Amino acid sequence: MTTERRFAAFSRTAVPPRVNQIPEGGMCISAFVILEQRGRLHHILLGRVNKEAPWDHLAALDRERAEKLSSGWMLPSSHLLLFESPQEAAQRIMREQLRISGQELSKPFAFAEAYGPNNHWDFHFIFRGERDSVAPTDAWTELRFVDVTTLRKGEIVRAHDDILGYAGEL
Numbered sequence: 001m002t003t004e005r006r007f008a009a010f011s012r013t014a015v016p017p018r019v020n021q022i023p024e025g026g027m028c029i030s031a032f033v034i035l036e037q038r039g040r041l042h043h044i045l046l047g048r049v050n051k052e053a054p055w056d057h058l059a060a061l062d063r064e065r066a067e068k069l070s071s072g073w074m075l076p077s078s079h080l081l082l083f084e085s086p087q088e089a090a091q092r093i094m095r096e097q098l099r100i101s102g103q104e105l106s107k108p109f110a111f112a113e114a115y116g117p118n119n120h121w122d123f124h125f126i127f128r129g130e131r132d133s134v135a136p137t138d139a140w141t142e143l144r145f146v147d148v149t150t151l152r153k154g155e156i157v158r159a160h161d162d163i164l165g166y167a168g169e170l
Helices: 055-059 063-069 086-098 160-166
Strands: 027-037 043-049 078-080 108-116 120-131 140-147
Touching: 027 140, 027 160, 043 078, 055 063, 055 078, 055 086, 063 140, 078 086, 086 120, 108 160
Parallel strands: 027 120
Antiparallel strands: 027 043, 027 078, 043 140, 108 120
């Protein structure tokens, strides 16, 4: 007997053939870097997007979305590049968005969720680290450690409060 189930294994060369489509609502695979200020519980590095920076290149944010997000706090993060590993994405985020190299990060915590009427899937890889300080970069109009427990709903944009929740910060 052959099963009629269609497993979520995506391959062009698998035998028997497997699904080669994505959910109707799309699928995003993203990496997030949560840097906590050394010795200060819940003080997490957050930034305000500089809408003039090349966010389409840094994190797949078009100009309109970057403009919309520029008023709130956001974690350093990005969609993965095609065929990029989550670890490579985290290092790219550190290098391109924060101008930091050699930062030790945890192995990723992975979370997934599906939502919306069209069944959009999000896969999140969350990396953690500690630092004493950071220098400003041109990707952000403001970049600093913020006590995330003091922020009101809506001050953290792009549902990054959910990411902080998955990581146990909220």
